[in-house]
Amino acid sequence: MTDSATPRPDLRIVSSRVYRGPNVWHYEPAIQLVVDLGVLEDFPTNLIPGFTEGLLERLPGLRNHTCSRGRRGGFVERLEEGTWLGHVSEHVALQLQQAVGHDMRRGKTRGVKGVRGQYNVIFAYSDEKVGLAAGELAVRLVNDLVEHDPAFDFEAELETFIIRGERTAFGPSTQAIIDEAVSRDIPFIRLNSSSLVQLGQGVHQKRIRATMTSNTSSVAVDIASNKELTLTLLASAGLPVPRSASVREADDAVRLAERTGYPVVVKPLDGNHGRGVILDLNDAEAVRAGFAVAQEESRNGLVIVESYVTGKDYRCLVIDGKIAAIAERVPAHVVGDGTSTITELVDRTNADPRRGVGHEKVLTKIKIDRAAVDLVAQQGFGMDEVPPAGEMIKLTLTGNMSTGGISIDRTLEAHPENIEIAEEAARVIGLDIAGIDFIAPDITQPVRETGGAICEVNAAPGFRMHTHPTVGDPQYIAKPVIDMLFPPGSPSRIPIVAVTGTNGKTTTSRMIAHIFKGIGRKVGMTSTDGVVIDERLVIRADASGPRSAKMVLQNPRVDFAMFEVARGGILREGLGYERNDVGVVLNVQPDHLGLRGIDTLEQLADVKAVVVEAVPRNGYAVLNADDPLVRAMRRRCSGRVVWFTLSEPGSEVWESVDDHCRRGGRAVVLERSELGDMIVVKEGRRAMQLAWTHLLPATFGGRATMNVQNAMAAAAAAFAAGASLHDIRQGLRSFSTNYYLSPGRLNEVQVEGRTVIVDYAHNAPGLRMLGDFVDKTAVTLDKASELGKVSRIGVIATAGDRRDSDMRELGAIAAQHFDVVIVREDVSLRGRQRGEVADLIAEGVRTAMGEGVRAKQVEIVLDELEATRHAIARSNPGDLIVVCVDQHASVMSELESYGRQAQPGARRDDHASTNSVSDPDFVASAADSDPGSTEPALF
Template sequence: MKANQISISELTIYSGKNIYSHKPVMKMTVDIGAYGDIPTKDIPMFNDKLLSLLPGLRKNCCGLGYEGGFLDRLREGTYLGHVLEHVILEMQYVLGYEVSFGRTRTITAPSLYYLVYEYQNEVCGQECAKVAVFILNHLICGDDIRIGEFMDYLRKISAEAELGPSTAAIVDEAKKRGIPVTRIGHESLVRLGYGKNSRLVESTLTDATACVCADISSNKQLSKYLLGEHRIPVPYGKVVYSEISALMAANQIGTPVVVKPLDSNQGKGVRLNLTSPGEIREAFSRASKYSKGVIIEQFVKGDDYRVLVVGDAVRAVARRVPACVTGDGAHTVRELVDIVNEDPNRGEKHEKPLTRIRLDDVAEALLKKQDMTPETVVPSGVTVQLRQNGNISTGGTAVDCTDIIHPDNADLAVCAAGALGIDIAGIDIVTEDISKSILDTGGVIVEVNTAPGIRMHLYPSVGQPRNVAKDIVDFLFPSASSVRLPIVSVTGTNGKTTVARLIQHVLMTTGMTVGLTSTGGTFIGKKCIARGDNSGPLSARSLLSNKAIDAAVLETARGGIVREGLGYEAADVGVITNITEDHLGLDGVSTLDDLVYVKSLVAEAVREDGAAVLNALDPTTPAVLKRIKARPILFYNDMKADAQFTRLGCVRVYNDGGWIRIRDGRETYNVAHVREIPITLGGAIGCNIDNALAAAAALYGLGIPATQIKAGLMSFTDNAGRFELYDCRGVTVMLDYGHNPAGYETVLGACKNLEHRRLVGIIGMPGDRRDADIRAVGEMSGKTFDRILVKEDTDKRGREKGEVARLLCDAVLAAGFPPSQAAVVEDELEALKKAIAESKEGDLIVVFYEKLSRLQKFLTEAGAQKQYAPANNRVLASV
């Protein structure tokens, strides 16, 4: 790549709701090189060549809001980053994708940009970006481009990346009823729904079909044996493994016969109505290419019908018509095939309702039997057969016969699917008239197919289309409760882990198996299945795929939202505990307004009938309220503010003289007194009163009764790493994950309400925080603690060793703290050991930890007793 040309440095895919759009988008970072500050009007012939390649750009609205706005921008002189965005969108549009959203922003002037653009087909979106860069690089150099070749390539790879028509139809039906869809890989495997009711579907093969059943159905002779046991009419046949055995079997059965592979599909290697030894030899040779075993079976005269069984009912019936052409007296067979294949409904494989007819050796062999070649001019009105089997995949068409199937035939089809244990099956019946019972006419069931294609029923060439995709989704999700998995997503600067744990615990008391993702790990009930910080979208997606869960509570951190978007489609309840300045300067989040924009996504991505739980006293809440569509539920810990929220008419959850109450319209429910909630330490921990309020609001939003909320809040005691107390021979140790100024302020405020002789702090801060935040924590600590030990995190997050400790120490001393009472002990465990060794009975040691488990292990091994309330009820202030 020349230095003055465009280059791609990064391409990120956001498959779900994200901070740029609620639709899937891609974010591409590009360097425009020397053309960063050169407008398009100053690049010779650029505009003219671009518009000749993609004339549809003339109609693009751009940000000007009217058709032709982009054309005006080109003439005025816009920049290549902006042009690149429009070219990517236009190419996708030409390929048939309805995409329109795009945004281009400067990262570093004049040449470094990021651009965000909508996509529907992931492979197409990626490849269009690469092709667009290639095209623009040639245009700025004055080179000519043959865009047709590029579009042919993009059209081909896009078609290959699409879901098959059967899967796509099922996915569309699932989306209509709000069932989340997750595509797994780039094939046609999808997951419908979340948790215990989720279903894996590939084409029409579901996870309910046992492997042994699928194997049996692919073995045609074994299938016939099982069907015969159920007294279902099947054609007589034998399995052979040599040409001579094939001839002997045909002689024994009696011609005409059918020759087909023992285990193949889509009509591969199948030959019908064979009478001569030569035909049988040739057919055996062809069939043996697809399977070691070959079936020789009696030929039953009649039409080929496909009966679709879903569950215990027939949902559609189609007569399959083999690929053929009809002469006009002017065109050859080859020309007639080309004319038929011009039908836009015909594709190369399964991407269209029909498949193109192929003039291959199978077709030529059949032409030979009709005394024709591909170059024969066909007389007017004469039909030329090009396939014996009616499979849509070999160019056949279908005639809907659903309304005329005889009840006996429908019952036999359902029985056949049940005999093989297949929930969605394609039953192939050969009979002269499907409206008459095959028990009377001599018709037979020739095959039972797993993963039957449904194109012929969705798009019959003749007759009424049947929406069998709806039937399949109804079968997979038979009730309203099976469609929905309760999901609560919790974000905020502080308190989100505790709130998420509280919600999980209360839901578990109702008998649910509840999954939780959090900074402390991923849990199914109380069992940790993945350790570490699991508050990002990958962890959310992983949990939601677990069939053990009845509900999910997702702690949703800022970083994952920015980098990858959300890991779920929509929540029933979105909770924002608070939004304060934290993590600023990371991932492009520089201001509090930026942070509000990011975290608001959790409240925006809520079902229309769901709820957004917001902190009424948080200064950012009015801005969030403007962005949400769901019902707001406000919580607050100050009755003085009650009057200002009454007029909003929304549900309110508040602290009224120590009582948590819920007011919904004219109804008021008493939940619990804060002193009864263990994590508030008798009302001393104000932030945990806030957290209990937020959890109660979320649970009410899910429809949990106030009595159940009370029972759950009162029984929740294990909040590991959050105000976690240990009694170590009269010295109290508190472990907490305060990692920003707001978190420190909350913990230090709570400590003032706990009786202590001395307050000892083991303080530290993550290295990715701003210097100002680190100094603020140091100053706050210097004004509060009696003894301070400064430690450093093992993960420096880009800082030099000792850098954070120096910033903290300087701020502690600048606050007037006695130098003799401050020390640096870099390892937090060693700092705890030192603090305990120096302390006397009645001291309170607060550790702002990085790694919780090693501190817990040390305290347990040292004989410290975990406390669920302050030792000896040492509470100075309570509600």
């Protein structure tokens, strides 16, 4: 216990994070709050007087929460027994979202390891702004229940929260379409803060904005917006319409009304939602007054005068040429009860929880304006008078929902001839989704006989009068919309392959993308080098995060997605997509430890396992059987597992993989013989030879063991994604580590007789594998050298956010494989002082040198280009130089500049302005030298 004997309102939010996809906490999007209880750590709910009662009084919906008990009322039991206030905040945040119609129920609260009184509060959300606001209000409410703050008015705060939630939520029409899409497993992406939504992914995508779709004709929308033109076209098609014409002056409106014959209607030529529509005008004075109102709502100043058709107001919704729903629209009104004034009746009607402002809810509140007061007066009443019981008092003349009207479903009652007329009207105008406004005495009778007519055709008609009728059965009109956009059997998703691991992610991703490009697919790829769309680099940055993945899925050319998934992106925002058809985990090795709360390899494996957890039941997880931490991820996979392994027959791993295949599973293995190593794809009892490793260019004759492993993983992923063995074989045989296919990854350059290898190795495990390649390559060079053994020179560095011990280990490993180690530093020091990283690496080299390893000398040259020049300057022809790069384009430009020195007139400093790496995607730019020019955290 602390010194305090009474609880204080100490609960506070330390940090918040929004996960926009599968993450380390859950398979679906979630918000994480780290909260500090302060003194409240010693006061669970049963020790705070009146807390439970006060909480349930303010949020009675909490009584329905099951919590861990799995039954209704389980959370109340926890409150009464005593639970901590971080857990309470989780449930309050969920219940607050329920108040704005977001049915969120998932949550968990876990203590922050090693920190007393701090908790991770995790809860689901639908809209991230609403979710974050719910978390903040939850903390304020809990504190207020501990000790009341006079300045905190929960009811007012709750109302503000609800209004905010309703404003950011999708409208009823958009939400109906999205709900139908989700029920069919069609993914969606919200493209702005309003109603612009993408349904589907990549090449299969369709867009909607409310009830306008990708199929909606712009010409048809323009026609529907021009009411005079609409009626002219409908009349020319023989459809029943009122007589009408447009005018700009009130005098012309009066003359037209007299020629047409009273009563008439005036309305704006290009209006909507019933604004400015004045009905049943019977004299010149009324026409002049109505003209002024209509012209004010007209964007171009034109007003239509048309004959008044008597009858009820019906809205016929036509989708893809077929009637989907019909609703009778009743104008806003109240019915007298013999005791209440009209004003009181309106207030009582507006108190209906179904009514909101604008389109926030299924009904709109009735607005009392001058037009409403005048209309009531025409019916012989004042707003403060009491109408007789049962008498209907109209408050608007039009039946639009947006002016407070109600709807009655008449879908099954319409006469077939009227249905045919409505469908023909939509075809004449050319709208895929159209709202046909009928005025008719009775929709069950043919309008040609009863005298009804079409008075308007509307583009982007609202759905709520059909999905939430005031009277009658709701119509599921989103179904024909989705049927139109995605006919049964048509795809909405593109294949997604995700690759993660400590080392090899980029090369493996490029191999897979190269295989599918060879098949003819339009591949969208994200990696640490940027976003590539159909072989074109569109963004140069570290793009291995979730936002880059979303960019690819939004591109309308992409029909195959290849994502490199980094640890940082998963921890920052989760995955940028819902699921991946194939998830590849290459390895889990000690790198990035000590960052973002990840201190052990097991924790790092949990992060990378998110990719495996995102594999659906019909998907595949491609796992490295040689890595115990990766092997354990099979238990987290809902789909099938494909193993790849370098192990030899007889080993425990080989036997396990072989047993997996005998039971019908898949694996990619290496079969060794005197002729070389053969990559073999196994499925069940079948074994299919794929390629000799030494014939794959990326393996350097089989010397680059890391690329042998990467090629096996790529083959397994491509096979799981549907590529044929022939296509996989062809892709791997044509993929090399030249700068254009794999920039910065094991690129070999000949510089004045020296062999220079450019690679990205920046951690101890990666450098160990590179060192193995260096040893094998050096043996080959020794045999070809007239002088015997060649010298090995390594230029190495690592990021400043690694642990000191990791930096020393990097130096120790380098010392085992190089004769001379040159230590440089990255441009971005990541919180370190200039020279600090290099000193730590050099310390590791010197320590290893004292133990008698290969290295005989270590030097520090901090600038990357200067270190590269120094390595070449101190080498001799035939030597092997390895440059572990940060800005690969600049280094490659520097190396290739040596080849131009022999040209007539060339100067040594020409490389500063010339880059012989001719592909513009990889030309050195400000982004390569200025760490502030890109923002990796955005991708």
